[in-house]
Amino acid sequence: MKGAVIGGVVLVIGGLVAFFVLEGRFMLEGGRAPWAVIKRGNVEALALLVEAGADVNQTKNICYLENTFRFGRAAIGKALLEHGADPSVCKNPRAKIMDEAIRYGNADIPEQDLVFIMSKLYADGEDVSAALASAQKYKLDDVIAYLKAPGGEVAASKNDPSLLPKGKPGSVTRDDLKTVCEGKALPDAAEYKKQEGAAAQIYYFERRFKQWRWPGRGPGQPQLPRWWFSFKEPANTQLVACVDAVDKKKVKECRYEGQGGGISVYDTTWKITLREAKTGKLVGEESFPMKASQKCDFLKWGKTQEGQFPYYGDKLQSFLTPHIGGPT
Numbered sequence: 001m002k003g004a005v006i007g008g009v010v011l012v013i014g015g016l017v018a019f020f021v022l023e024g025r026f027m028l029e030g031g032r033a034p035w036a037v038i039k040r041g042n043v044e045a046l047a048l049l050v051e052a053g054a055d056v057n058q059t060k061n062i063c064y065l066e067n068t069f070r071f072g073r074a075a076i077g078k079a080l081l082e083h084g085a086d087p088s089v090c091k092n093p094r095a096k097i098m099d100e101a102i103r104y105g106n107a108d109i110p111e112q113d114l115v116f117i118m119s120k121l122y123a124d125g126e127d128v129s130a131a132l133a134s135a136q137k138y139k140l141d142d143v144i145a146y147l148k149a150p151g152g153e154v155a156a157s158k159n160d161p162s163l164l165p166k167g168k169p170g171s172v173t174r175d176d177l178k179t180v181c182e183g184k185a186l187p188d189a190a191e192y193k194k195q196e197g198a199a200a201q202i203y204y205f206e207r208r209f210k211q212w213r214w215p216g217r218g219p220g221q222p223q224l225p226r227w228w229f230s231f232k233e234p235a236n237t238q239l240v241a242c243v244d245a246v247d248k249k250k251v252k253e254c255r256y257e258g259q260g261g262g263i264s265v266y267d268t269t270w271k272i273t274l275r276e277a278k279t280g281k282l283v284g285e286e287s288f289p290m291k292a293s294q295k296c297d298f299l300k301w302g303k304t305q306e307g308q309f310p311y312y313g314d315k316l317q318s319f320l321t322p323h324i325g326g327p328t
Helices: 001-030 034-041 045-049 062-070 074-082 094-105 111-121 127-138 142-146 173-183 313-324
Strands: 201-209 239-254 264-277 282-289
Touching: 001 045, 034 045, 034 062, 034 074, 045 074, 062 074, 062 094, 074 111, 094 111, 094 127, 111 142, 127 142, 173 201, 173 239, 173 264, 201 313, 239 282, 239 313, 264 313, 282 313
Parallel strands: 201 239
Antiparallel strands: 239 264, 264 282
């Protein structure tokens, strides 16, 4: 009994510690430090805090701006700059923050927004060579063009979520969206409306054998731009992309220690089908054969891994981009 009581106390204390690590600064500092909001990437909540008088710079030696980009929250970093955040209060030089904004934020926001961030962070005399190298690595042509001749003011690009069609809140789950791959309509989902001002919201699923699954953003999965997705409210999804391994040919067997045995390597023909979530109607489709890598992965990602398949991320993004609209 005594051990159980002690264990319970430890659990409670651990929970409190975790709570204050995540939320404590926001509570204890009375709203002056929107750190919890920043870590969660909530642009709307940040705007409300600023309206209420929140300090967007730093408190207790935490520079929100540089930490925001380091956490991969580039949309929040852009919002901080728009609300007057001052890069000069950070310990790291502006050039380092610029580089981290590109490296950790290039998949989080449209490229035009990264150009805007560069224009707000740049100061005369800054060595932007590291940022330029990162922009070249990720093939960000607009960012490269700016960094080769920095200093000019750049208008923020439009990517206004308020322009997007909305679905019925709480009425659609990720499992519901999966059924769109079979042509099912979800009347409560958002209407598909391609427009210049904002990127259409999508979800995508993959089927290698029998079941459709959400592949997420784990190892080997396509790192599609985050602003294409409505993770918080699936009902706002307009499009569902379904990536199906319609033809598989086993070309190699990789052996691993531990449970689950080896993993088969497949040449694969992937078929992408794009449907409107609200109606289930076909928007577009494309198939392409791909050769598997002849190298076995160093690690097996779980004992039930389905196999090793060729990476299709670049193909998927190039296929989806014309349908998404908005900034790309």
